[in-house]
Structure formats: C-alpha cells, structure tokens
Amino acid sequence: MRNWGYQVPIIIVLLIICVSVAYAGSSIGITPVKKSYFMKPGDTIRDSTTIIYAEPYASVAKIAAYGDFAEWVEFEQDSVKLPAGGPGTTIRYTIKVPEEFGSKTSMNGDIRIELLPPAEEFKAKGTTGAYAAIGMIVNLKLPRPGKYLEAAFRPIENVNAGEIVYFVLDAKNYGTDYLKDISGKIKILDASGNLVLTVSTGVTSLASGGEGQLYGYWETENALPSFYTAVAEIEYGGDNPATSKGMFLVGDLIIKINDVLVNTSHRDVVMFDIALQSLWNAEISNVFAQIDFSNSTGFNVGQSKSTSENIGPRGKATLKAYLDSGYLTAGEYTAHIVVHYASKTVEKIVKFTLDGEKVSDGPRLNTLVYGLFTGTNLLLLIMIVLLVNLFIFLLMSRKRDDDLKRSTYEKPTMQSNIYPLDQPIQQTQPIQQIQQTQQIQQVSQINATQQIQPAQQTQHIQQTQPNTVVSSDVEGSLDRLEELMKK
Structure with missing residues (x-):
C-alpha cells in the first residue's frame, strides 16, 4: 500500500499556492508600494495608503503589519469592506516609536492587505479559505546616538569631452547630534582604477533628521574618452566618513x-x-x-x-x-x-x-553580391526598383496623353466626292473654301491698286517739277537781257 503520509503536506501546500495564485491575479493593488520614515525615540507618525479594487464582486480585506516594528503599528480597523468595482479604499495607520528600542538604526517591514475571496466563490469552487495578499514595503530609519551621516550620488549624466560633469550628493543626518561643516572630496578614477584628480564639494550643515545636498563638478577638457568612477568621501565629524560611488562616461567622437x-x-x-x-x-x-x-x-x-x-x-x-x-x-x-x-x-x-x-x-x-541583398541594402534596392518602375509608368502615361491630343487636333476631314469612272480623280475643295479664296484675291487686288495710284502720282510730280524749274530760268534770263539792251 502506498504511503501518503509525507505527500499530504506537499499536496496541501500546492493547493494553497494554486488558490493564492488564482486570486492574486485579481484586480487589486496598493499605492504607493513603498514608504520610508525617519523617526526618533518617542515619535509618532500618522499616514495612509490606498487599496485599488476593481473586481465585479464585493470582498473583505484583512489588514496587518509584519516585520521588525509590527508591534509599533496601529490601524483604525483590522479589516475593511471593498465594494464591487468601487473607488479606492483608504487605510489609515499610526506608527509609534517607543522611548527605548535597543541599538537598531534601521528596521524593515510591510503593511499587508490580505484579500478574503467571497464565500459564494468558495462554495462554487469547493475550496478551503485562502488569502491573496498584497503589501506596501515600509522602511523605518532610527537615529543613532551621536553623529551619523549617510550620502548617495544622484545619477551622474554622461558627457562628451570638453563638457562639464556635475556631481550631486544627497546627504541625510541619521544621528542625534547636529552636524556642522559637512564637506566632501570626490576622487575620479579611470577605467583601470587610477586616480585622475580629486574634486572638492561645497559645505553644508544638517540638524538631526535633516536632509541636504553637496555639489561638485569636473571640467573634462583634457579628459580621455572612457568610463570613470566617482568615489565620494564626506567628512561630518563622525568616526568614519560617509561614502558613495557613481559611474559615468566621458565620450568622444570615437x-x-x-x-x-x-x-x-x-x-x-x-x-x-x-x-x-x-x-x-x-x-x-x-x-x-x-x-x-x-x-x-x-x-x-x-x-x-x-x-x-x-x-x-x-x-x-x-x-x-x-x-x-x-x-x-x-x-x-x-x-x-x-x-x-x-x-x-x-x-x-x-x-x-x-x-x-x-x-x-x-x-x-x-x-x-552576397551581402548586397541584406539589411538596409535590400530595402534600398527595392526602393530603387520601385522608383524606376514609377518613372517608366509616368513616361508611358505622358506619351499616351500626347498621342491622344495629337490625334484629336489633327483629325482629317472626310470628303465624299464621286467622279465618273472614265475621268481621272482630281483633288477638289469645298465650295465655301473656294468662295473664301476668291474674296481674299479680290481684296488683295483692290489693295494693290490703291498702292499703285499714289506711286504714279509721285512719279508724275517728280517728272513735271524739273520742266517747271527750267522754264522759269529761261524767262528770267530773257528779262535780264531786255533790261541790258535798254541801257
């Protein structure tokens, strides 16, 4: 007989996982998904989160806190009703830090929303009760006695050679003491880990729990194109400096x-x-x-x-x-x-x-041409073939249009002339065209006659004027001769 003793727990776990996965795929979420707090001994924080639920049936959500500080969290209610397809439901909670909590300076936990499926579905599916859970991660920072600072680079933007690299460090005082004259040095290392130069930051001061920024920059005019690492050491008066690393690229047209x-x-x-x-x-x-x-x-x-x-x-x-x-x-x-x-x-x-x-x-x-018909070259060839075909099509279309216009304007006049069989065929013109031709000839003759008459008159004047001049000269000479004879 098969021994099922060791297999029963495995089967139960698998059933729970299957049910959880089935309901975890439901339309439920939480926003935001992560929060972080800095709290001192005796501090109290009140905050809230929102459940997004869009299932077509109503349900109930169980609310609980888990993790290092679960006993410090209180809720207005341990469960909440979620209406079918309703708007977001707000969950309010309070975190109270005791006056004494040991030596921990950082605690992690989560506020978990466990969704209980409706009883009707359990009856229909014949399953046992199981929860689909979602949660919001909560990080709780607690101050250290004395001086303690944490710093981190913001993302460093890549630049091209000759441009300026700007460094921004976010610093936060997680100690109980006031920090004065906080400043840092940023070492810039090349890809091989060799020191290129050191950049100084500005100076700032922070109260306990306070936040601030430190700034620095590097002019990369003579920098070689490569990946670089920035290593920051922030002095604040504590036992050890706060450190942070960041990477960036100085590019060149290479x-x-x-x-x-x-x-x-x-x-x-x-x-x-x-x-x-x-x-x-x-x-x-x-x-x-x-x-x-x-x-x-x-x-x-x-x-x-x-x-x-x-x-x-x-x-x-x-x-x-x-x-x-x-x-x-x-x-x-x-x-x-x-x-x-x-x-x-x-x-x-x-x-x-x-x-x-x-x-x-x-x-x-x-x-x-093995590599010619690959990648972008193939696309280029296809485009060239299409353009050539388009050009040929347009050329043929234009030629066809020209032929059509020529046939329209040069259409011959059809004549139906009947000649006797025993006489040769002679080319004739329509009667109207003959009449128009005769009228044009008559007008031309009239114009020619009008042009000839002025010419004849001019010629007559030219012929008579010399004779007139000669007769006048003879008469004058005779008159002078008669006067001389009288004298």
Missing part, C-alpha cells in the same frame, strides 16, 4: 572595434562580423567598413564593403561583410578593415586561414 568574428565554415564565402562600440553621447549615422584582402605574399586578392548602420549614443552595432573565397587557394590571408564614420576612420587587421581546394576559377557574381 568608435572602437571591439571584435571581428571570421566565419570560414563555407569554402566559397567568408563572412565577417565587425563588432563596434561608440563612445559618443549622440547618434552616429552611416557607419560602414571597407576591407582589403591580401594573401601571404601581400598580393591583393579582393575587396569588400560592409553593411551600413546607425549607432545610437554610446551604443553598439555589428557590421557584416563577405568575401568570395571560392576561387582562392588554401592558405593564410589578411583582412585590412577600415571603419568609416563622421569623416573619421578606425582600422584593424585580422588574419584567417582557408582550407581545402578552391571550388571556382574566378569571382562569381552571386557571391560578390
């Missing part, structure tokens, strides 16, 4: 070749994956690589151009390139890789070996 993977598993093509890392705090576009290949004697055996990529701020990217190796003999080869970006270049040389016999007598077109 791309590093982190690695080059060479795949020679296919004898007819060698594939290259060029892994890049940008140290610039902005996007760098159109990054690509050109590769020159040479054999063991230094003779150039081919070239290749990689895919093109845009690298985001401090981002990474991988360029892909291909070499037609089917016609190359076995041996060692060198790839001289030059990565182009923003009018700059970075180079790397890698060696690889080809094994086995060659599989072709020369470069093959399908292998030379």
Whole structure:
C-alpha cells in the first residue's frame, strides 16, 4: 500500500499556492508600494495608503503589519469592506516609536492587505479559505546616538569631452547630534582604477533628521574618452566618513572595434562580423567598413564593403561583410578593415586561414553580391526598383496623353466626292473654301491698286517739277537781257 503520509503536506501546500495564485491575479493593488520614515525615540507618525479594487464582486480585506516594528503599528480597523468595482479604499495607520528600542538604526517591514475571496466563490469552487495578499514595503530609519551621516550620488549624466560633469550628493543626518561643516572630496578614477584628480564639494550643515545636498563638478577638457568612477568621501565629524560611488562616461567622437568574428565554415564565402562600440553621447549615422584582402605574399586578392548602420549614443552595432573565397587557394590571408564614420576612420587587421581546394576559377557574381541583398541594402534596392518602375509608368502615361491630343487636333476631314469612272480623280475643295479664296484675291487686288495710284502720282510730280524749274530760268534770263539792251 502506498504511503501518503509525507505527500499530504506537499499536496496541501500546492493547493494553497494554486488558490493564492488564482486570486492574486485579481484586480487589486496598493499605492504607493513603498514608504520610508525617519523617526526618533518617542515619535509618532500618522499616514495612509490606498487599496485599488476593481473586481465585479464585493470582498473583505484583512489588514496587518509584519516585520521588525509590527508591534509599533496601529490601524483604525483590522479589516475593511471593498465594494464591487468601487473607488479606492483608504487605510489609515499610526506608527509609534517607543522611548527605548535597543541599538537598531534601521528596521524593515510591510503593511499587508490580505484579500478574503467571497464565500459564494468558495462554495462554487469547493475550496478551503485562502488569502491573496498584497503589501506596501515600509522602511523605518532610527537615529543613532551621536553623529551619523549617510550620502548617495544622484545619477551622474554622461558627457562628451570638453563638457562639464556635475556631481550631486544627497546627504541625510541619521544621528542625534547636529552636524556642522559637512564637506566632501570626490576622487575620479579611470577605467583601470587610477586616480585622475580629486574634486572638492561645497559645505553644508544638517540638524538631526535633516536632509541636504553637496555639489561638485569636473571640467573634462583634457579628459580621455572612457568610463570613470566617482568615489565620494564626506567628512561630518563622525568616526568614519560617509561614502558613495557613481559611474559615468566621458565620450568622444570615437568608435572602437571591439571584435571581428571570421566565419570560414563555407569554402566559397567568408563572412565577417565587425563588432563596434561608440563612445559618443549622440547618434552616429552611416557607419560602414571597407576591407582589403591580401594573401601571404601581400598580393591583393579582393575587396569588400560592409553593411551600413546607425549607432545610437554610446551604443553598439555589428557590421557584416563577405568575401568570395571560392576561387582562392588554401592558405593564410589578411583582412585590412577600415571603419568609416563622421569623416573619421578606425582600422584593424585580422588574419584567417582557408582550407581545402578552391571550388571556382574566378569571382562569381552571386557571391560578390552576397551581402548586397541584406539589411538596409535590400530595402534600398527595392526602393530603387520601385522608383524606376514609377518613372517608366509616368513616361508611358505622358506619351499616351500626347498621342491622344495629337490625334484629336489633327483629325482629317472626310470628303465624299464621286467622279465618273472614265475621268481621272482630281483633288477638289469645298465650295465655301473656294468662295473664301476668291474674296481674299479680290481684296488683295483692290489693295494693290490703291498702292499703285499714289506711286504714279509721285512719279508724275517728280517728272513735271524739273520742266517747271527750267522754264522759269529761261524767262528770267530773257528779262535780264531786255533790261541790258535798254541801257
């Protein structure tokens, strides 16, 4: 007979987990999800949290506190009714710190809301009672006797070389004493842990439980692009300084070749994956690589151009390139890789070996363009083909429209002239056109006659005027002769 003794507890636990998971997926939540308090001996804090419940049926929530200070928490009520699909329900609580509580300076706990499913569902599903619980994490900071300070860096923003790095430290006095002349030193270490320089912060003072900030900055004009670590030591008069660490990047318009993977598993093509890392705090576009290949004697055996990529701020990217190796003999080869970006270049040389016999007598077109139909290149080719087809379509459409217009304006006039069979066919004109032609000829003759008459009159005047002049001269000469004879 099977012994079920040790399996029964496991089955019960699994049933409870299944029921809890089923109800944990219900529409219930709590806001906020975390709170932190700084309290002194004898302090009292009253606060609240809100339950978000959106199930279509009403329910009841049990409220309890758990953790290091559970006995210090009091609720207005131990349970609350949650209406079906109702608005948020507020839970109010009070935390009272006793005058004496030992040597602890930090306590953690949570205010837990345990949802009891409705009895109707239990009856329908035939399950035992189980709770789906949600909670709000509560951190309680208690003062230490004497002097005690905690400090932490705010996130340090990355900058480019030549810009200023600003440091902000949040400091809080968790001791019972007043802290005066709080100041700090920030050591800046490079990626290898070497000290670059030390920066001083400002000075501040804090009462017990008080909060404040310390500020510092670093001008990175001569800094090398790299990751840096800032280590702060804050002096406040206590036994040990408060410390904090933060990391940041000083960027430059530099791309590093982190690695080059060479795949020679296919004898007819060698594939290259060029892994890049940008140290610039902005996007760098159109990054690509050109590769020159040479054999063991230094003779150039081919070239290749990689895919093109845009690298985001401090981002990474991988360029892909291909070499037609089917016609190359076995041996060692060198790839001289030059990565182009923003009018700059970075180079790397890698060696690889080809094994086995060659599989072709020369470069093959399908292998030379092996990498052409990948990534952005494929999209570019598709766009070019579409544009060419669109251009051809527009050109043909325009030609068709021109032909249609020409056929409309140059449509021949159909004439139906009947000639006797025994006479040759002569080209005739419509009667109206003949009449118009005759009228035009008559008008032309009249205009010509009017132009001839003035010309004839002018010629007559020119012919008569000289005769008149001659007769006048003769008469004058005779008159003078008669006068002389009289004298």
